[in-house]
Amino acid sequence: MDDSNEDQRLPHHRNPKELLTMDYLADLGVLYWNLNPDNYEHDSELGKIRDERGYDYMDLLDLCPEKVSNYEEKLKNFFTEHIHKDEEIRYCFTRSCYFDVMDEDDRWIRI
Numbered sequence: 001m002d003d004s005n006e007d008q009r010l011p012h013h014r015n016p017k018e019l020l021t022m023d024y025l026a027d028l029g030v031l032y033w034n035l036n037p038d039n040y041e042h043d044s045e046l047g048k049i050r051d052e053r054g055y056d057y058m059d060l061l062d063l064c065p066e067k068v069s070n071y072e073e074k075l076k077n078f079f080t081e082h083i084h085k086d087e088e089i090r091y092c093f094t095r096s097c098y099f100d101v102m103d104e105d106d107r108w109i110r111i
Protein backbone atom coordinates (compact mmCIF):
# COMPACT_ATOMS: atom_id res chain seq x y z
CA MET A 1 0.00 0.00 0.00
CA ASP A 2 1.04 3.60 -0.41
CA ASP A 3 1.69 5.76 2.66
CA SER A 4 -1.20 8.13 2.08
CA ASN A 5 -3.66 9.02 4.83
CA GLU A 6 -6.45 9.53 2.34
CA ASP A 7 -9.77 7.75 2.74
CA GLN A 8 -8.89 4.15 3.53
CA ARG A 9 -11.64 2.91 1.26
CA LEU A 10 -9.55 4.01 -1.73
CA PRO A 11 -7.30 1.37 -3.34
CA HIS A 12 -3.99 2.82 -2.03
CA HIS A 13 -1.82 1.19 -4.65
CA ARG A 14 1.81 2.18 -4.77
CA ASN A 15 2.85 4.01 -7.91
CA PRO A 16 3.81 2.04 -9.90
CA LYS A 17 1.61 -0.77 -8.63
CA GLU A 18 3.32 -3.56 -6.75
CA LEU A 19 1.44 -6.82 -6.96
CA LEU A 20 2.39 -9.81 -4.83
CA THR A 21 2.00 -13.51 -5.45
CA MET A 22 -0.14 -15.92 -3.48
CA ASP A 23 3.07 -17.73 -2.52
CA TYR A 24 4.43 -14.53 -0.98
CA LEU A 25 1.20 -14.10 1.00
CA ALA A 26 1.27 -17.74 2.08
CA ASP A 27 4.79 -17.20 3.42
CA LEU A 28 3.34 -14.39 5.56
CA GLY A 29 0.63 -16.74 6.80
CA VAL A 30 -2.15 -15.36 4.62
CA LEU A 31 -4.24 -18.18 3.19
CA TYR A 32 -6.93 -17.84 0.56
CA TRP A 33 -9.79 -19.96 -0.64
CA ASN A 34 -12.39 -19.17 -3.29
CA LEU A 35 -15.66 -20.71 -2.12
CA ASN A 36 -19.28 -20.55 -3.23
CA PRO A 37 -21.01 -18.05 -0.92
CA ASP A 38 -24.47 -19.22 -2.01
CA ASN A 39 -23.91 -22.48 -0.19
CA TYR A 40 -21.84 -21.50 2.83
CA GLU A 41 -24.15 -23.23 5.33
CA HIS A 42 -23.72 -26.63 3.64
CA ASP A 43 -20.40 -26.15 1.86
CA SER A 44 -18.32 -29.29 2.47
CA GLU A 45 -15.15 -27.50 1.37
CA LEU A 46 -15.75 -24.78 3.97
CA GLY A 47 -16.55 -27.46 6.54
CA LYS A 48 -13.28 -29.21 5.78
CA ILE A 49 -11.31 -25.97 6.15
CA ARG A 50 -13.06 -25.21 9.44
CA ASP A 51 -12.37 -28.71 10.77
CA GLU A 52 -8.73 -28.76 9.68
CA ARG A 53 -7.95 -25.32 11.07
CA GLY A 54 -10.13 -25.51 14.17
CA TYR A 55 -12.46 -22.65 13.25
CA ASP A 56 -15.32 -23.23 15.66
CA TYR A 57 -16.88 -19.78 15.80
CA MET A 58 -18.64 -17.70 13.19
CA ASP A 59 -20.68 -14.53 13.11
CA LEU A 60 -22.10 -12.57 10.21
CA LEU A 61 -21.68 -8.87 9.59
CA ASP A 62 -23.58 -7.06 6.89
CA LEU A 63 -21.42 -3.98 6.68
CA CYS A 64 -23.02 -1.68 4.19
CA PRO A 65 -24.35 1.88 4.58
CA GLU A 66 -27.96 0.81 4.00
CA LYS A 67 -27.94 -1.67 6.88
CA VAL A 68 -25.66 -0.17 9.53
CA SER A 69 -26.80 3.05 11.20
CA ASN A 70 -23.32 4.17 12.30
CA TYR A 71 -21.63 2.83 9.19
CA GLU A 72 -18.82 5.41 8.99
CA GLU A 73 -17.89 4.94 12.65
CA LYS A 74 -17.98 1.15 12.39
CA LEU A 75 -15.83 1.27 9.30
CA LYS A 76 -13.17 3.27 11.16
CA ASN A 77 -12.96 0.51 13.77
CA PHE A 78 -11.98 -1.94 11.08
CA PHE A 79 -9.13 0.29 9.97
CA THR A 80 -7.62 0.51 13.44
CA GLU A 81 -4.40 -1.47 13.62
CA HIS A 82 -4.56 -4.42 15.98
CA ILE A 83 -2.98 -7.82 16.58
CA HIS A 84 -4.66 -11.18 16.96
CA LYS A 85 -3.11 -14.07 18.83
CA ASP A 86 -5.24 -16.48 16.82
CA GLU A 87 -5.97 -16.63 13.13
CA GLU A 88 -8.39 -14.02 11.82
CA ILE A 89 -10.73 -15.28 9.15
CA ARG A 90 -12.86 -13.26 6.77
CA TYR A 91 -15.36 -14.72 4.35
CA CYS A 92 -16.60 -12.06 1.94
CA PHE A 93 -20.04 -13.12 0.69
CA THR A 94 -21.04 -10.23 -1.50
CA ARG A 95 -19.54 -7.08 -2.91
CA SER A 96 -15.88 -6.81 -1.94
CA CYS A 97 -13.59 -5.92 0.91
CA TYR A 98 -10.01 -5.09 1.75
CA PHE A 99 -7.98 -6.98 4.27
CA ASP A 100 -4.77 -5.21 5.24
CA VAL A 101 -1.86 -7.02 6.84
CA MET A 102 1.66 -5.94 7.71
CA ASP A 103 4.65 -7.82 6.34
CA GLU A 104 7.83 -8.64 8.23
CA ASP A 105 9.33 -5.27 7.19
CA ASP A 106 6.33 -3.34 8.62
CA ARG A 107 4.92 -2.54 5.20
CA TRP A 108 1.17 -2.66 4.76
CA ILE A 109 -0.13 -5.10 2.22
CA ARG A 110 -3.67 -4.76 0.96
CA ILE A 111 -5.51 -7.93 0.05
Ligand SMILES: [Fe+2]
Nearest residue numbers: 082083084088
Ligand atom coordinates in the same frame (compact mmCIF):
# COMPACT_ATOMS: atom_id res chain seq x y z
FE1 LIG B 1 -8.82 -8.08 13.22
